[in-house]
Amino acid sequence: MVQNAADWPAVPSRVADLFRQGAQAALDPPAAWIEGLHEASLSGERMRPVADDPVLVAAVRRSNVANLRRWTEANVRHPGRRVSADLGPEVLDTARDLVRRGLDQRALDSYRTGQTVAWRRWMEICFGLGASPDELRALLDVSSLSISTFIEDTIAAVSARMEAERAELTRGAHAERRAVVSLLLEGAPIGRARAEAQLGYRLTGPHTAAIVWTTSGPAPLEAAAESLMRAGGAGHRLTVLAGASALWLWLPVTDVRPPVADLDPEVLIAIGRPGTDIAGFRRSHLDAQATQRMLTRLGSPQRVAHYRDIQLAALLTTDPDRADEFLAETLGDLRHADAETRETVAAYIAEQCNTLRTAERLFTHRNTVVRRLARADRLLPRPLADNLVAIAAALEILRWQNQQQFPRTAVEAP
Numbered sequence: 013m014v015q016n017a018a019d020w021p022a023v024p025s026r027v028a029d030l031f032r033q034g035a036q037a038a039l040d041p042p043a044a045w046i047e048g049l050h051e052a053s054l055s056g057e058r059m060r061p062v063a064d065d066p067v068l069v070a071a072v073r074r075s076n077v078a079n080l081r082r083w084t085e086a087n088v089r090h091p092g093r094r095v096s097a098d099l100g101p102e103v104l105d106t107a108r109d110l111v112r113r114g115l116d117q118r119a120l121d122s123y124r125t126g127q128t129v130a131w132r133r134w135m136e137i138c139f140g141l142g143a144s145p146d147e148l149r150a151l152l153d154v155s156s157l158s159i160s161t162f163i164e165d166t167i168a169a170v171s172a173r174m175e176a177e178r179a180e181l182t183r184g185a186h187a188e189r190r191a192v193v194s195l196l197l198e199g200a201p202i203g204r205a206r207a208e209a210q211l212g213y214r215l216t217g218p219h220t221a222a223i224v225w226t227t228s229g230p231a232p233l234e235a236a237a238e239s240l241m242r243a244g245g246a247g248h249r250l251t252v253l254a255g256a257s258a259l260w261l262w263l264p265v266t267d268v269r270p271p272v273a274d275l276d277p278e279v280l281i282a283i284g285r286p287g288t289d290i291a292g293f294r295r296s297h298l299d300a301q302a303t304q305r306m307l308t309r310l311g312s313p314q315r316v317a318h319y320r321d322i323q324l325a326a327l328l329t330t331d332p333d334r335a336d337e338f339l340a341e342t343l344g345d346l347r348h349a350d351a352e353t354r355e356t357v358a359a360y361i362a363e364q365c366n367t368l369r370t371a372e373r374l375f376t377h378r379n380t381v382v383r384r385l386a387r388a389d390r391l392l393p394r395p396l397a398d399n400l401v402a403i404a405a406a407l408e409i410l411r412w413q414n415q416q417q418f419p420r421t422a423v424e425a426p
Contacts, residue, residue: 021157023092027150031091034137034151038084045133049076052129053122062110062119066308067258070227071106072122078102079123080130083162092154095162097169107170109255111177112190120167127163134159186253193252193260197294204290213250218266220244221284221296223304225258231278233259239275244268260300262293272316281316282307302326310413317412325412328405335409342399342406345391354407356384357396361404365397 023031050073054063062068078100086095099107110119138151192210195202208215224236237259241249244265252260266286275281284299286292299319306326307317319326329335339347346354356374360381363369367385371378389396396403 020094021154023154024150026147027154028091030138030141030143030147030151031087031155033141034134034155035084035087035091037137037140038080038134039088041080041133045129046077049080049126049129049133053126055125056121058118058121059125061113061115062122064305065113066227066304067225067255068106068109068113069308071102071109071255071257074102075106076122076126079162079166083159087158092158095158097162097166099169099173103166103170104173105256107173108177109257111174112253112255117167117171117174120170123163123167123170127159131156131159189250189252193250196290197297199294211250213248213262214264215290215293217264218286218288219293219296220263220265220268220286221293221300222261222263222268223254223258223282223300224261225254225280225282225304226278227257227280227308228278231257232276233257233279236270236275236279236281237261240268240270240281243270260297262297270316275315277315279315280304280307283316283318285319306412310409312412314412322412324405325409328409329412338402339406339409341393342402343391343410344393346388347406347410349388349391353384353388353391354410356381357388357403358407358411360385360396361400361407365400 053059053072053076054069062072082098082100083095086093110116134155135152138148138155141148141151143151188210192202192207196207196215204215222240224233224240226233237249237251240261241263244263244267246263246265248264250262254260268283270281282300282303284296284303287294287296303317303319303322303326306312306322306329307314309332310325310329328338346357356370359373360367360370363373367378367381371381374381385396392399392403
């Protein structure tokens, strides 16, 4: 890699023209290719702590797109010149989030694994430019140097930023709270009195944990935390900054039902089951984490979710491929039927196969319920009566996968 800008090789005008053409073609990459870049960036054992955290995944994805845009736009303007690392807000947020999760520079492997995918895409573009063999060789030589230097410069800059962020976090109350919470969540031996003094929060009594986060950039997380506290009737809360885009909360209450209408549309909330004392403090947070991961895994549009509501779906969707296979084999064509039919089947099972109560629940006529159930039977691989439990479980997964297509109420004239 070239260390000194003065040593950067001169780029012949024809090669520069080809470089500009290629960069212009790369400005609007196919969505499938971008997804491949994200997937590669999050693969590998070292990236598991990142890939398991929805907030970090979103930060890495934003950073990937920002870096790709930076390199291609720079080469449209000045093809073949060295592209300097530009630590924009997306990259800085990623650095902050990694440090605040206790991760080190090894998590920056995502840049290098992503580089491999980007290089393959770039070669495809270069081979389609109509260059002569000598021109193509020169183009690939300078672009290989450009990409690798840009990535290494970016990693160096992000590493330096992470060091500065780590130094900042080792000072003050936030670092102290985060360290104590980490010990409690890991089950490490720490005295209750010492922990309470450092947290400013009592560990006796009830706790309900929540994670407040966003996957689309800045959002009013503190306002959402305040709304959550009011909804639970709590007089105070424990808040830990888990990254630039996430807060961990604990409220000394047994139930929290925040009104979705009061929340910013970019904010999401995952809520754990209530617990008691230190064990409940830990378990409720782990529940909230499981809820957050499931909402992200299923791409659910649901903005607020409680662990007790998603527990079954979370267990059934741990392996997404197997879950999809289960849906296909259990629901057959019912999976893609109209929302009213699916909702009627779910309500019918919930009402213990009583059509009159189902009609009352859905505010419709009993004959309408009977017609919908008959249609469902025609669409199902096995009759509804022979497979009630599996069908109910499959519909529950489907509800969380796409709530917009599975409304909670349905009205139809008899």
